[in-house]
Amino acid sequence: MNTIGKYIVLAGAAALTCAAGGASARMVEGRVLGGNAPVAGAAVTLWVASSTAPQEIAHATTNAEGRFTIDIPAAAAGTSHYLIAKGGRSALRGGENPAITLVTVLGSETPPRLTINEFTSIAAAYTHAQFIDNRGISGQPLGLKIAAGNVPNFVDLETGGWGEAIQGPLNxxxxxxxxxxxxxxxxxxxxxxxxxxxxxxxxxxxxxxxxxxxxxxxxxxxxxxxxxxxxxxxxxxxxxxxxxxxxxxxxxxEVPFMPYLLREPSAWVMPLKFDGGGYRAGGKAMFDSQGNLWVGDNFTIGWQGQDSLWQGHASKFAPNGKPLSPITTGFTGGGMEGGTFGAAVDGNDNAWLTSYGSKAITVFDKSGKPLTPPEGLTFGGRLGLMQGIIVTKTGDVWALGIEKDQLVYFPKGDIAKGRIVCEGKSAEPCKSFAAPFHLAIDQQDRIWVSNSGAPHVTVFSAADPTKVEKHATGINNSGMAIDSLGNAWITNRFGTGALGMAHLVDMGVHLKERGVASASDYLTSIMSKQKGGEHGGSVTLIRPDGSSFPGAPFKSGGLPGPWAVVVDGNDNVWISNFAGASSPIVQLCGARTENCPPGFKTGDQISPPEGYVGGGLQMLTDIAVDPAGNVWAMNNWQDIDACIGVPPEALSTRCGGQGVVIFYGMAAPVAAPQIGPARRP
Structure with missing residues (x-):
């Protein structure tokens, strides 16, 4: 098998040879270490990664102390620099070792000194997992930028030691x-x-x-x-x-690096958690054109949050996990009060968010400035509790009202021309809604709506919403995604069968007799106790013609309480769970099985039996794939005892989930903003 080092041109024994010098180049001192000891005689090459084949632009050889110098020019727009150290001999023992290949990725930055070692190599391998092939590193500019920008979260490029995020208090x-x-x-x-x-x-x-x-x-x-x-x-x-x-x-x-594992991991994943920017109990999330993540928050920092009142704002994170919104409040105004599972980003990078507290729709521009009035878009107070919202390729915006079975439409995203299409049993497609939760548009410009109150999805034509179809699903639907073949993936929070239907009936009783907060508490309480398998949640897969995909619905140990579903650039499927204190994320083989591991068929769980865990996961709502292939999970609740009833004072602010968790390099990249079915950048 060819390796990343195949294309290295060994450069004699000189300590320095530069092939891309010039006035803009910067001489950098480096060292190559293995097991914290120098590697002498290693061939060091500097490469440029871009959307085309990688190019070698300079080379050097390490001395007896593992040191070298090399000229690194300024990175051109849309490119990223990385270095490979190959071969050489360890100062600890042994002779020439051709199996040594160590890597560090600099991106567009040029530090005054650098280290190439095992830490830099692992950081490069995980952050750039979707961009490495036998030639080296290459990819679209935004993906490369995001990947390189996350390397310092794992490793200090100068010292080769721990990065800031991985050793910080959240991790x-x-x-x-x-x-x-x-x-x-x-x-x-x-x-x-x-x-x-x-x-x-x-x-x-x-x-x-x-x-x-x-x-x-x-x-x-x-x-x-x-x-x-x-x-x-x-x-x-x-x-x-x-x-x-x-x-x-x-x-x-006596290992060179600490801490080492004492017990077998379920998977070699490297998730990191990030918080701040007013984030608390995030709902739906979407990326903008630069890979920044927008998410609506159920609650604000320090709020004794429960389902009786959602009053959170909006948070925004940079592609490297750093918060961009104000630390305590997030972005406020424009009617933003109590974010839900409704978030979309349009072609102008405006963020559209729906709310429970204000029963409104809010729009922020890319800087966080509200574009909607202080009370939000409420249509004179006619809106009820709001949930899903999407942008179509024509620029139209569609939103759902879960409380009043409402459909809202903004042609070309024009706030002034927005209208309520229908409500309740007034007309189709609302007559076929039952507490609509989320929506997605397919390649035929049909909009699919998941219903949390009935075991079916509603499908209507965007050109003529009165043309409606209904297709059977599991029970208590929430998330939905359309793959590149037009198949619809739907998460069923109560799964299938008599037990799930009994839960749905009981939830309806709570809604009728005690109101929305009681029904929501019942939902989350039941889901928090579910286990994966026969009595857990499930995933429905419906073909474009409305028929059920063979083998669906899918159940597994990793689906105790599936909430959201997304499709990656290879048509594989990622699912979040709202179940238990540390809910997993799950990867399923998608409809294009050629992109699955050997022997897997559609619906098979690729991730470990109980899903991918770690990284500070709590009870999750949304899951999202960015343009670098990183999988983001939204912590929504963290301590269920603080969310229901009258909690102890000391736990009274611990209902809302803390932070977002990023699993690096796990999925095929997805273009952002995602408008319509997922597509590769």
């Missing part, structure tokens, strides 16, 4: 990510430093992917693990015991 000791990261670095270092004569062969065998194609260098090994984190994870952990004996005096293994 650090709160999640297994540091231990996952360091353990893979230890396994990689075993080969780099030749801790055993066959260390590299053992690493390559442990990293072999489901296609049974074994890697041949250290970076290829990590890249294979990053692309297949679910596949036989015990193998890489076993290397730690093989490579590093326990010291009887300290009772610890």
């Amino acid at each position: 650090g000791g709160q999640t297994p990510t540091m231990a996952n990261f360091a353990t893979l670095a230890d396994a990689m270092a075993g080969c780099v430093t030749s801790v055993r004569a066959n260390a590299c062969a053992l690493l390559f065998a442990a990293a072999q992917g489901p296609d049974q194609d074994a890697p041949r260098d250290t970076f290829a090994a990590i890249r294979t693990i990053a692309r297949n984190p679910w596949y036989k994870p015990a193998r890489a952990l076993a290397l730690i015991a093989d490579f590093y004996p326990t010291n009887p005096r300290t009772q610890m293994r």
Whole structure:
């Protein structure tokens, strides 16, 4: 198998050779380390990543201390710089080691000094997992920018040590990510430093992917693990015991990087959590054209939030997880009070959000300035509790009212021309609604609506909404997504069968006798106790002609309470769960099985039996795939005892979920903003 190092041109023994100097170039001092020891005689090459094939522009060779200097020019627009260190010999032991390949990605930044080691390599492999092939790194400009911008979250480019986010208070000791990261670095270092004569062969065998194609260098090994984190994870952990004996005096293994894992991970994932920007109990989320994430919040920071009143605002995060909205309040005004599962971004990067507290629709421009009046768009107070909202390729905006079975329409996104199309049983398609929750538009310009109050979806023509179809689903629908073949994926929070229907009936009784807050509390209480499998949630798949896809609905251990569903650029499917204190995210094989691992069919769960976990996941609402292939999950509730009834004072502000969680490089990238079915950038 070819590797990323195949195209490196070895450059003699000189300590410095530059091929792209000039007035704009900056001389950078670097070092190559393996297991914290110098790697001498390594060939270091500087590459430019872009939308075309990667290009080598400079090279150098490390001295006996692993040091080198190299001229790095300013990065051209839409490009990213990265360096590869290949071959050489470790100062710890052994001779020339052709299996060594270490990488660091600089992006458009040029630090005065840099380190290339196992940490920089793992950070590069995960953040750029969707952009690496046998030639090197390449991709669309925005995706490369997002990927490079996230590298410092894992590693300090200058020192090769821990980055700010991974060791910060939201991650650090709160999640297994540091231990996952360091353990893979230890396994990689075993080969780099030749801790055993066959260390590299053992690493390559442990990293072999489901296609049974074994890697041949250290970076290829990590890249294979990053692309297949679910596949036989015990193998890489076993290397730690093989490579590093326990010291009887300290009772610890003498590894180069700490902390190492003590127990087998379910998958080699590297999620990180980010908070701030007024985020609390996020609902629906959408990316703008620059990869920034917009999300409406159920609550505000410090609010003793419960379903009786949602009064949150809007939050915005940069592609690297840094909050862009005000730290405590988020973006306010324009009627934004109590964000829901309604968020969309139009072609001008305006964010459209729906609310419960104000029963309104709010629009913000890209800077967070409200474009709607202080009370929002309420149509004279006629709107009820609002949920889903979408933008179509023609610029039209459609929104749903869950409380009053309403359909709202803004032609070409013109706020002044918005109107309520129908309400309740006044006309179709509202007559076929039953507490409509979310909506999506397919390739035939038909709008599909999920119904939380009935086991069917409603489908109507955008050109003539009175033309309606209904198709059977599971029970208590919420999320919906259309794949590239026009299939509709729908999450059923109560699954299928008699038990799910009994839950739906009971929820209806709560709604009728005690109101919306009581019904919502019943829903979330039941979902929090569900387990994956026969009595958990399910996923319906409906073909464009309205027929059920063979084998659907899909159930699995990773679907205890499925809430949202998204389709990635390969048509594989990602699902969030609102169930239990640490709800998982799940990857299913989509309708284009050629993009699934060998042996998988549509609806099969690719992720581990109980889903992907870690990263500080709580009870989730939305899930989203960005233009770099990172999967974002929205923490919605964190402590259910604080959300229902009268909680203890000390827990009274802990209902709302804390932060967003990013799983790096997991999915095929999706163009942003997503208008219509997901498509590759």
